[in-house]
Amino acid sequence: xxxxxxxxxxxxxxxxxxxxxxxxxxxxxxxxxxxxxxxxxxxxxxxxxxxxxxxxxxxxxxxxxxxxxxxxxxxxxxxxxxxxxxxxxxxxxxxxxxxxxxxxxxxxxxxxxxxxxxxxxxxxxxxxxxxxxxxxxxx
Amino acid sequence: xxxxxxxxxxxxxxxxxxxxxxxxxxxxxxxxxxxxxxxxxxxxxxxxxxxxxxxxxxxxxxxxxxxxxxxxxxxxxxxxxxxxxxxxxxxxxxxxxxxxxxxxxxxxxxxxxxxxxxxxxxxxxxxxxxxxxxxxxxxxxxxxxxxxxxxxxxxxxxxxxxxxxxxxxxxxxxxxxxxxxxxxxxxxxxxxxxxxxxxxxxxxxxxxxxxxxxxxxxxxxxxxxxxxxxxxxxxxxxxxxxxxxxxxxxxxxxxxxxxxxxxxxxxxxxxxxxxxxxxxxxxxxxxxxxxxxxxxxxxxxxxxxxxxxxxxxxxxxxxxxxxxxxxxxxxxxxxxxxxxxxxxxxxxx
Amino acid sequence: xxxxxxxxxxxxxxxxxxxxxxxxxxxxxxxxxxxxxxxxxxxxxxxxxxxxxxxxxxxxxxxxxxxxxxxxxxxxxxxxxxxxxxxxxxxxxxxxxxxxxxxxxxxxxxxxxxxxxxxxxxxxxxxxxxxxxxxxxxxxxxxxxxxxxxxxxxxxxxxxxxxxxxxxxxxxxxxxxxxxxxxxxxxxxxxxxxxxxxxxxxxxxxxxxxxxxxxxxxxxxxxxxxxxxxxxxxxxxxxxxxxxxxxxxxxxxxxxxxxxxxxxxxxxxxxxxxxxxxxxxxxxxxxxxxxxxxxxxxxxxxxxxxxxxxxxxxxxxxxxxxxxxxxxxxxxxxxxxxxxxxxxxxxxxxxxxxxxxxxxxxxxxxxxxxxxxxxxxxxxxxxxxxxxxxxxxxxxxxxxxxxxxxxxxxxxxxxxxxxxxxxxxxxxxxxxxxxxxxxxxxxxxxxxxxxxxxxxxxxxxxxxxxxxxxxxxxxxxxxxxxxxxxxxxxxxxxxxxx
Numbered sequence: 006x007x008x009x010x011x012x013x014x015x016x017x018x019x020x021x022x023x024x025x026x027x028x029x030x031x032x033x034x035x036x037x038x039x040x041x042x043x044x045x046x047x048x049x050x051x052x053x054x055x056x057x058x059x060x061x062x063x064x065x066x067x068x069x070x071x072x073x074x075x076x077x078x079x080x081x082x083x084x085x086x087x088x089x090x091x092x093x094x095x096x097x098x099x100x101x102x103x104x105x106x107x108x109x110x111x112x113x114x115x116x117x118x119x120x121x122x123x124x125x126x127x128x129x130x131x132x133x134x135x136x137x138x139x140x141x142x143x144x
Numbered sequence: 145x146x147x148x149x150x151x152x153x154x155x156x157x158x159x160x161x162x163x164x165x166x167x168x169x170x171x172x173x174x175x176x177x178x179x180x181x182x183x184x185x186x187x188x189x190x191x192x193x194x195x196x197x198x199x200x201x202x203x204x205x206x207x208x209x210x211x212x213x214x215x216x217x218x219x220x221x222x223x224x225x226x227x228x229x230x231x232x233x234x235x236x237x238x239x240x241x242x243x244x245x246x247x248x249x250x251x252x253x254x255x256x257x258x259x260x261x262x263x264x265x266x267x268x269x270x271x272x273x274x275x276x277x278x279x280x281x282x283x284x285x286x287x288x289x290x291x292x293x294x295x296x297x298x299x300x301x302x303x304x305x306x307x308x309x310x311x312x313x314x315x316x317x318x319x320x321x322x323x324x325x326x327x328x329x330x331x332x333x334x335x336x337x338x339x340x341x342x343x344x345x346x347x348x349x350x351x352x353x354x355x356x357x358x359x360x361x362x363x364x365x366x367x368x369x370x371x372x373x374x375x376x377x378x379x380x381x382x383x384x385x386x387x388x389x390x391x392x393x394x395x396x397x398x399x400x401x402x403x404x405x406x407x408x409x410x411x412x413x414x415x416x417x418x419x420x421x422x423x424x425x426x427x428x429x430x431x432x433x434x435x436x437x438x439x440x441x442x443x444x445x446x447x448x449x450x451x452x453x454x455x456x457x458x459x460x461x462x463x464x465x466x467x468x469x470x471x472x473x474x475x476x477x478x479x480x481x482x483x484x485x486x487x488x489x490x491x492x493x
Numbered sequence: 494x495x496x497x498x499x500x501x502x503x504x505x506x507x508x509x510x511x512x513x514x515x516x517x518x519x520x521x522x523x524x525x526x527x528x529x530x531x532x533x534x535x536x537x538x539x540x541x542x543x544x545x546x547x548x549x550x551x552x553x554x555x556x557x558x559x560x561x562x563x564x565x566x567x568x569x570x571x572x573x574x575x576x577x578x579x580x581x582x583x584x585x586x587x588x589x590x591x592x593x594x595x596x597x598x599x600x601x602x603x604x605x606x607x608x609x610x611x612x613x614x615x616x617x618x619x620x621x622x623x624x625x626x627x628x629x630x631x632x633x634x635x636x637x638x639x640x641x642x643x644x645x646x647x648x649x650x651x652x653x654x655x656x657x658x659x660x661x662x663x664x665x666x667x668x669x670x671x672x673x674x675x676x677x678x679x680x681x682x683x684x685x686x687x688x689x690x691x692x693x694x695x696x697x698x699x700x701x702x703x704x705x706x707x708x709x710x711x712x713x714x715x716x717x718x719x720x721x722x723x724x725x726x727x728x729x730x731x732x733x734x735x736x737x738x739x740x741x742x743x744x745x746x747x748x749x750x751x752x753x754x755x756x757x758x759x760x761x762x763x764x765x766x767x768x769x770x771x772x773x774x775x776x777x778x779x780x781x782x783x784x785x786x787x788x789x790x791x792x793x794x795x796x797x798x799x800x801x802x803x804x805x806x807x808x809x810x811x812x813x814x815x816x817x818x819x820x821x822x823x824x825x826x827x828x829x830x831x832x833x834x835x836x837x838x839x840x841x842x843x844x845x846x847x848x849x850x851x852x853x854x855x856x857x858x859x860x861x862x863x864x865x866x867x868x869x870x871x872x873x874x875x876x877x878x879x880x881x882x883x884x885x886x887x888x889x890x891x892x893x894x895x896x897x898x899x900x901x902x903x904x905x906x907x908x909x910x911x912x913x914x915x916x917x918x919x920x921x922x923x924x925x926x927x928x929x930x931x932x933x934x935x936x937x938x939x940x941x942x943x944x945x946x947x948x949x950x951x952x953x954x955x956x957x958x959x960x961x962x963x964x965x966x967x968x969x970x971x972x973x974x975x976x977x978x979x980x981x982x983x984x985x986x987x988x989x990x991x
Contacts, residue, residue: 105884
């Protein structure tokens with residue numbers, strides 16, 4: 006009995022013990038789910054098709070695309086003026102503006118104006134706050 | 145002090161901000177620098193030392209320097225990417241020890257980066273035993289290893305915390321070849337883990353520091369948490385510059401009694417092993433050398449003025465300024481010494 | 494003895510608390526960040542005044558997190574995750590104001606109880622805390638993990654999500670500074686450059702809770718109207734202290750659990766509210782209401798995380814060891830002033846000790862006063878049109894992700910990755926709450942599990958180490974049994990013909 010429970014851990018490979026254990030548990034749970042829900046899993050294609058059909062594609066894909074563009078541009082723009090946070094400031098203003106317009110339903114001037122103000126003032130204030138009082142690095 | 149630096153510099157640089165690339169070109173010095181450090185803690189010694197140096201340097205140069213605690217891996221990446229010299233790095237011996245011990249994420253700093261001036265030493269690296277330990281001195285520990293007793297030493301592997309342990313093995317080997325096998329590592333993490341390893345009786349000796357462990361040495365020996373210093377790795381000439389009052393209730397003379405030459409951990413037949421944790425700059429290797437020269441010159445002036453030394457000593461750092469050329473020579477030599485010890489020990493085991 | 498009290502001292506506590514609340518209330522900014530940012534200021538302030546500022550920030554930062562957790566369903570700080578479980582459903586039914594008041598009162602009680610414990614028992618408790626070796630710490634984490642089962646609406650999928658969270662938290666290096674060997678694992682070839690340090694908690698958290706929620710809204714076309722609900726906040730049910738009737742035990746127990754988790758170095762802040770929540774649910778007479786807007790859930794979570802504040806100072810001041818990431822920064826404030834923290838600290842520095850207790854007391858009261866009376870203004874956030882609110886939240890998420898580790902762009906990408914994952918989760922019927930709990934606790938579970946075996950070399954050690962281990966096992970078994978019974982009961986109700 007005493008010998009059965011004994012384990013020796015080799016420090017050099019100890020980084021693999023826990024991940025292996027968790028992977029096994031995860032695999033077993035996954036298997037249990039497949040066994041239980043196989044009927045539902047078989048219909049996954051239909052489910053995704055329906056999701057895709059009901060999706061507000063311009064807004065969903067639009068915001069994903071905008072965010073991708075925003076993240077991609079931030080660093081290169083920031084590199085022009087290193088360590089000043091300009092990358093954040095110059096990318097956030099158009100991003101907030103564009104995302105706001107995308108989410109908006111009736112784009113009447115009376116509604117766009119408050120958004121424009123927020124898009125200009127918001128990032129600028131945050132940029133000022135982080136650069137001066139808080140003294141933190143922005144891209 | 146920091147407050148004035150923040151606000152004044154912020155105000156001053158606000159105007160120059162958009163013109164930054166132009167001004168920088170004219171002076172060959174970026175207006176806004178980022179100092180990344182090899183630690184993720186803004187409460188630790190690396191951050192503190194970096195903040196002191198960054199403050200003095202930015203005042204002297206009239207530029208803005210932000211200290212960012214991004215950690216070793218990210219700091220090396222950030223400096224490696226930035227050839228313009230707007231990102232500089234501050235770290236300590238871990239930068240080359242990590243490489244010598246083969247830790248992932250550590251390249252050879254001498255080959256892949258430009259090593260810059262040294263600025264300070266943290267003299268605190270120490271080894272401790274429980275107050276009721278049978279080991280009074282390092283000699284007792286080596287004798288025990290020689291007689292076949294296993295001595296377990298709690299360290300954080302892969303760097304500054306391990307180098308003293310490697311030196312112990314090396315010393316045991318010098319004394320009685322083969323006895324180094326009886327000095328074994330207990331691999332732990334933070335200082336709290338190392339202390340806990342001692343209290344759980346998983347370790348006979350732990351790595352610690354003067355700053356973090358001194359109060360435990362002042363506890364009543366019957367307290368389960370009580371400890372004793374057995375070895376302080378600093379060079380005697382480093383410790384002699386520490387404040388005379390030492391740390392807490394331990395005077396400088398007390399501290400010196402745990403360090404070479406009074407406490408022996410031989411490196412070879414003629415010398416003792418010593419280790420000082422030195423903080424130094426690391427730069428991108430393709431960066432304009434003029435920037436490094438400017439930093440060297442500014443630091444020389446700062447250290448000549450003498451104010452920074454007082455500030456460093458207040459935080460238990462030992463001032464240790466060597467300009468780039470000297471620092472490189474000194475650190476290369478230091479690295480080579482430790483490389484030999486590490487190679488000898490790992491080849492033997 | 495109270496010579497440290499000056500107008501400056503008091504105004505620093507008040508100012509710190511206010512700034513802390515603001516940091517806590519903005520998703521992506523945390524108490525830790527507030528303290529880190531203000532730490533350098535303390536050099537010129539002197540020790541007592543500096544601590545006054547930092548402790549105010551600490552108490553305020555931990556408390557402020559409940560505001561977005563309740564109103565937007567986005568935890569302001571990791572320790573307010575469990576507040577979203579019941580707070581957000583309440584806000585959705587129009588009880589946002591009530592939920593906020595419950596949370597604030599619970600925070601105050603948690604803070605005061607832990608402060609009392611700190612003041613009276615600090616050194617004794619520290620001696621008790623060091624009896625917790627790797628084994629007991631692992632069992633505590635395991636106990637916290639059992640909440641995954643209790644939180645899931647579908648037990649199998651919920652536990653799968655939780656284990657997936659643990660799995661993903663292990664990506665990267667086995668961290669040397671925690672005692673690992675620094676080797677990479679679970680990193681796909683070619684991604685080492687980015688994944689070396691794995692995914693950071695905060696970007697994952699705000700991605701899953703913040704970005705994912707906005708993506709879901711975008712998917713359905715961002716319906717017009719106001720965010721949390723169409724209903725005016727607080728219109729439906731008014732808050733009265735009667736809510737706390739029958740919650741006294743929960744309140745005190747959660748505060749003490751929070752305090753105790755704080756005392757254990759390394760177990761981590763988020764575990765405090767998670768364990769309080771598990772306990773409240775296990776011992777509740779109506780566990781089925783948890784997760785659907787049960788005031789008891791908010792009480793447990795908020796008294797738990799504020800209980801942490803006093804607890805985390807115990808090991809700091811009596812062992813020189815921080816109890817969580819924020820108190821780790823406080824050590825910096827002491828060393829900046831050349832003051833040592835360790836077992837002799839309280840005895841050597843009675844003045845500083847009194848000042849700290851006093852600052853915590855003012856901070857807790859100030860936090861309560863400021864938040865209680867500012868609720869109407871907080872609540873205004875849900876009246877902002879979504880097309881303005883969402884872009885601003887997205888921008889704040891980016892800032893939070895970028896600055897949490899002092900400027901790492903990969904953290905911003907992490908935000909996007911987990912935003913999309915969070916959206917996918919709801920499609921796949923995986924559950925976000927167990928996932929994030931697995932993600933938070935995964936790394937500690939690993940280190941304590943592996944180190945237990947490495948140190949003791951026998952799997953029976955988990956049962957035989959000490960009486961503490963036995964008690965912890967009883968709690969674990971009780972919690973699991975409770976969750977299983979609950980799910981059986983739910984099934985029976987579902988199967989019964991109507």
